[in-house]
Amino acid sequence: MPDTLAAQAATRPTAWKQTALQGWGRSSLSPCLAARPERLRELRAALDAPEGRTLIAHGGGRSYGDAALNTDGAVVVTGRLDRILGFDPATGELVAEPGVTFADLLDVFLPRGFVAPVSPGTAHVTLGGALANDVHGKNHHHAGSFGEHVLWFDLLLADGRMQRVSPESDPALFQATIGGIGLTGLVAALCFRLMRVPSNALAVRRRRVRNLDDFLAGFAAAGGATWSVGWIDALAGGASLGRGVLETAEPAESGIEARPAKARRFPIDAPGWLLNGASVRAFNEFYWRRVPASGQQVTVPYRQFLYPLDAIEGWNRMYGKQGFRQFQCVVPPGPGEAALRQLLETVAAGGNASFLAVLKVMGPQGQGMLSFGMPGYSLALDIPARPGSEAIFARLERITRDAGGRIYLAKDSLLSAESFAAMYPRADEFRAVRQRVDPHRRLSSDMARRIGL
Amino acid sequence: MNETWLILGASSAVARAFAREAAAHGAALLLAGRDMEDLEHQAADLAIRHGVSALPMRFEARELASHAGFVAECRQRAGSGLLNVFLAFGVMPDQAEADADPAVAAGMVEANFTGAASVLGVLGPVLEAQQGGTVVALGSVAGDRGRKRNFLYGATKAALLVYLQGYAARLSGAGVRVLCIKAGPVDTGMTWALPRLPFMASPREFAAAAWRRAGRGGGSAYLPVIWWPVMTIIRLLPTPIFNRLNI
Ligand SMILES: Cc1cc2nc3c(=O)[nH]c(=O)nc-3n(C[C@H](O)[C@H](O)[C@H](O)COP(=O)(O)OP(=O)(O)OC[C@H]3O[C@@H](n4cnc5c(N)ncnc54)[C@H](O)[C@@H]3O)c2cc1C
Numbered sequence: 195m196p197d198t199l200a201a202q203a204a205t206r207p208t209a210w211k212q213t214a215l216q217g218w219g220r221s222s223l224s225p226c227l228a229a230r231p232e233r234l235r236e237l238r239a240a241l242d243a244p245e246g247r248t249l250i251a252h253g254g255g256r257s258y259g260d261a262a263l264n265t266d267g268a269v270v271v272t273g274r275l276d277r278i279l280g281f282d283p284a285t286g287e288l289v290a291e292p293g294v295t296f297a298d299l300l301d302v303f304l305p306r307g308f309v310a311p312v313s314p315g316t317a318h319v320t321l322g323g324a325l326a327n328d329v330h331g332k333n334h335h336h337a338g339s340f341g342e343h344v345l346w347f348d349l350l351l352a353d354g355r356m357q358r359v360s361p362e363s364d365p366a367l368f369q370a371t372i373g374g375i376g377l378t379g380l381v382a383a384l385c386f387r388l389m390r391v392p393s394n395a396l397a398v399r400r401r402r403v404r405n406l407d408d409f410l411a412g413f414a415a416a417g418g419a420t421w422s423v424g425w426i427d428a429l430a431g432g433a434s435l436g437r438g439v440l441e442t443a444e445p446a447e448s449g450i451e452a453r454p455a456k457a458r459r460f461p462i463d464a465p466g467w468l469l470n471g472a473s474v475r476a477f478n479e480f481y482w483r484r485v486p487a488s489g490q491q492v493t494v495p496y497r498q499f500l501y502p503l504d505a506i507e508g509w510n511r512m513y514g515k516q517g518f519r520q521f522q523c524v525v526p527p528g529p530g531e532a533a534l535r536q537l538l539e540t541v542a543a544g545g546n547a548s549f550l551a552v553l554k555v556m557g558p559q560g561q562g563m564l565s566f567g568m569p570g571y572s573l574a575l576d577i578p579a580r581p582g583s584e585a586i587f588a589r590l591e592r593i594t595r596d597a598g599g600r601i602y603l604a605k606d607s608l609l610s611a612e613s614f615a616a617m618y619p620r621a622d623e624f625r626a627v628r629q630r631v632d633p634h635r636r637l638s639s640d641m642a643r644r645i646g647l
Numbered sequence: 648m649n650e651t652w653l654i655l656g657a658s659s660a661v662a663r664a665f666a667r668e669a670a671a672h673g674a675a676l677l678l679a680g681r682d683m684e685d686l687e688h689q690a691a692d693l694a695i696r697h698g699v700s701a702l703p704m705r706f707e708a709r710e711l712a713s714h715a716g717f718v719a720e721c722r723q724r725a726g727s728g729l730l731n732v733f734l735a736f737g738v739m740p741d742q743a744e745a746d747a748d749p750a751v752a753a754g755m756v757e758a759n760f761t762g763a764a765s766v767l768g769v770l771g772p773v774l775e776a777q778q779g780g781t782v783v784a785l786g787s788v789a790g791d792r793g794r795k796r797n798f799l800y801g802a803t804k805a806a807l808l809v810y811l812q813g814y815a816a817r818l819s820g821a822g823v824r825v826l827c828i829k830a831g832p833v834d835t836g837m838t839w840a841l842p843r844l845p846f847m848a849s850p851r852e853f854a855a856a857a858w859r860r861a862g863r864g865g866g867s868a869y870l871p872v873i874w875w876p877v878m879t880i881i882r883l884l885p886t887p888i889f890n891r892l893n894i
Contacts, residue, residue: 209840232660232836233685274660274836277692291688302696 208239215269218510219258220517221579221607224640226264228252230271237275237382241354241636243268248638251376253323254295256316258520259607260640261327261375267638270380272322278302279383286388287345292322292381297504299388300497305452308388309496311343315552317501322381327604328373328565330572331500332421332443335557339567340386341372342560347384352632356382361561370627373562375603377628377637377647393449396421396499399442401489402482406436406535410571413555416442421499424553427478428575431542435535438553439485446493453495457507463515469578474549481550513578519607521590522574524556525599530570533597537573537590544586551575563620563627566602574605584608603641611646621647651675651725655706655766656736658685660835661785664854665733670697672858675728677721679706680736708736708762709754718769729777732770734763734784737804739837742797752799759803764810771814775821782818783861784811786827788869791878794894808867815865824865828857831874846873 210227227244231237243249252262252269263269273293280289286308288299297317299310314329323329328341337343346360349371357379361368371378403409409424416422419442426438503509510518525533534553541548552574560567577583587608594601600617601609615621625647628635641647652669654662657678666676670693678686678693678701686703693701702724706717722730737759745752763784774780789797790804808827815825832844833853848856848871860868869875884892 209836211840230836230839232663233658233682234688235682235685236836277688278695279688279691281695 208236208242210244210268215252215255215263216517217259217261217263217607218256219519219579219607220510220513220515221519222260222517224260224263224265226267226269228269228271230274232274234275234382237270237272237350237380238354238356240268240270241350241352241380243636248636250637250639250642251292251322251326251380253292253320253326254318256314256319256323257327257603258605259603260644261603261606262323263640264638265640272320272380275382280385283308286390287385288388289383289385290321291383292320292325294321295319296321296324296501303388304391304394304496307390307392309391311387311389312337312340313500315501315503317497317504321384321386325372325381325384326374326376327602328560328562328567329604330554330556330560330567332423332554334567334572335417335422335555336420337389338558339373339560339562339565341562341565344372344384344386347371348382349379350382351379352634352636366623366627367631369561369563370624370631371562373560373565374624375564375641376639377642378631379637391445391496393446394452395446395448395450395493395495396443397446397491397493398499399489399491400485401440402485402487403436403438403440405434406531406538409436409438409440409553410531412440413553413571416440417555420444422555425481426538426551426553426573426575427482428538428541428548428551429475429478431539435538435542436553437482438550439482441499443499450493450495457505460506460508460511462511464512465514469513478550513576516579518576518578519583519587520574520576520605521587522572522602522605523590523594523599524566524568524570524572524602525594525597526568526570529597530599533593533599534571534573536593540586540589540593541575541577548575548577563624564603564618566600566604568600570599572602574602603645606641609645611644614645614647649726649728650731651677651728652731652733653677653679653721653725655679655732655734656708657689657703658682659735659737659837660850661830661833661853662733662735663689664850665735665783665857666693666701667696667851668854668858669733670699670701673697673699674731675699675725676701677704677724678702679704679717679721681705681707706766708758708766711762711765714766714769718766718773722773729780730773731780732767732774732782732784734767734782736762737785739797739800742795742799745799755799756803759800760806760810763807767810767814771818774818774823779822780824781861781865782811782814782823782825783857784825784827786811786829786867788829788831788874788878790829792882792889794892796894811867819865824861826861826865827867828860829867829869829874829878831869831871846871846877 208229213228214223214225229240247268249268250264252271275291276293277291313331324340328339330339421443430437554572657680690701786808787804789801811827832838
């Protein structure tokens with residue numbers, strides 16, 4: 195008797211609820227059925243979505259567009275699967291469930307002298323999300339993207355099988371899943387290597403940069419830096435086009451006193467008029483002038499350098515109810531330099547209130563079939579969702595494509611299927627793997643349908 | 648800290664959060680439940696995050712005959728340290744489901760009350776013998792007054808509360824503190840699919856508050872505290888009005 199009861203409890207149907215999810219840009223609401231498994235057994239059960247609906251994983255919800263949305267389909271929220279399963283301090287090898295976040299890693303491992311080898315710009319990203327978008331950090335130019343550090347992962351396939359996938363065991367499935375925007379299966383655990391650091395702090399140098407040429411020269415000169423990133427005032431045009439602040443950082447030999455991080459919360463959906471040209475211009479100007487003309491050298495905790503935006507929780511509400519979109523592309527060196535100028539001119543001319551744009555030098559092509567990273571320059575900027583903003587995106591997409599660059603799926607909500615095909619040359623290889631592991635397309639998302647996968 | 652917390656029903660989200668809280672304060676953990684795969688994940692997590700010892704243990708609330716052996720093993724595993732108990736197991740099937748199927752109703756009573764009374768009964772002498780320790784059990788605001796929506800669940804939690812009152816009285820001489828938490832809805836798998844509930848706490852907030860409250864002594868406590876005024880009003884509503892409410 196007790197055993198049958200236990201069996202009943204074990205096979206209890208997954209709790210699904212009708213809800214509506216948004217990407218980080220909040221530019222659209224997506225109704226769906228959602229489950230939030232708390233353990234592996236429930237994750238397995240969630241694979242069987244009601245009414246034969248298609249399914250997609252949803253991690254921290256930090257993708258700006260529709261990578262983790264499945265309108266009228268089913269969505270599996272993975273944040274409660276947040277256990278660290280193994281750690282070897284000798285090698286730095288970490289095994290964890292997919293809902294563990296970069297914030298968890300910082301809390302647990304920085305005091306022991308380890309950090310994630312690659313980290314995106316917010317600590318709220320989950321490891322599952324990091325794998326699925328093959329994310330990059332400010333050290334992409336020599337650390338590559340997240341997938342480069344992954345040794346294996348456990349993938350729950352559409353047919354219910356759990357497979358441990360490594361570059362040796364199934365290279366195609368490995369490369370399809372890294373950067374595969376959740377379409378090959380549900381990652382149930384992953385193993386990657388943390389990086390040793392001497393202290394909890396970074397020695398950061400900042401300097402003002404007058405324009406785009408100055409920036410590119412600055413990056414070239416800073417090629418040896420462990421981390422580097424450029425903040426561009428996207429409203430500055432003319433001779434100041436591309437002006438901004440170049441930041442480079444190295445691990446600091448000695449640490450600084452750790453203060454508990456306390457985020458402030460952005461209280462409301464800001465009214466639309468708040469982000470007008472003048473207010474953003476003033477902010478960007480302030481940001482530029484904050485750095486003394488002679489440059490600046492400071493020692494800051496990792497959190498502050500890696501995740502500056504996390505200081506204000508829910509900052510995405512600053513763009514008001516209509517939300518915003520982010521544009522991020524990478525363009526190859528050479529033709530990319532002219533493209534960067536065109537991209538910045540397009541945005542500056544549109545007078546689109548964009549806070550600081552981010553310029554990074556990118557390193558090697560990622561191994562994922564749909565990995566974003568490739569040698570060149572990456573430019574990211576926010577544009578409020580307003581009438582007319584889609585036309586600007588179409589122009590930015592065109593410029594990127596013509597320069598032989600690509601748009602980052604983690605940020606995207608508008609890329610056309612045609613441009614996707616032009617930008618991601620391994621898409622057919624990806625389709626073939628998907629045909630093998632999910633012939634009935636049980637996994638799908640708004641993004642997958644939009645870009646024709 | 649040479650203390651161990653025995654977590655009964657350790658796979659539940661609230662129990663998991665409480666175990667993390669205890670581990671963060673340096674306590675060793677005994678994680679008792681049925682889903683061994685999950686308990687192993689949890690044990691690894693606690694050991695890595697907090698450097699404490701954490702052991703998965705098989706426990707089935709409805710197998711009353713197994714409780715004596717289980718408790719003996721817990722005592723032994725806790726070594727010379729103080730053994731504390733967090734009792735979190737329980738099920739909450741739909742009232743309608745329980746109305747329609749007596750086996751579901753009986754299963755709930757068995758798990759939520761009979762199983763709890765049995766394992767606490769066996770733990771009693773162990774706690775008395777160590778002359779100290781804390782027992783925290785998850786009651787529910789649903790136990791304050793039987794509501795149409797879930798009075799069977801509420802009844803099991805009301806029974807647990809009364810049991811704990813007497814249990815506390817009996818163990819008070821031995822310096823054992825017994826706390827019944829009258830929990831409001833917590834954002835867990837149990838409440839995920841329910842219509843939006845008021846004053847929902849995250850498991851983490853709830854566990855932190857439960858830990859702090861347990862440090863202040865036994866008795867009973869509403870968590871989140873907002874449920875104290877709310878339930879006071881609900882308890883005082885005249886029956887004819889209460890019966891017409893759809894809560
Ligand atoms: C402020 C900010 C800064 C950012 N900075 C950077 C940056 O510097 N570099 C960068 O690369 N990115 C950056 N991003 C983007 C972000 O890193 C990616 O969008 C990342 O994928 C988000 O992960 P998530 O956990 O939020 O997952 P979601 O956004 O919820 O999901 C992302 C994808 O992962 C899939 N997924 C999630 N979990 C699983 C799983 N368990 N199994 C299978 N698939 C899964 C989803 O299906 C989806 O396709 C930034 C985002 C923000 C908001």
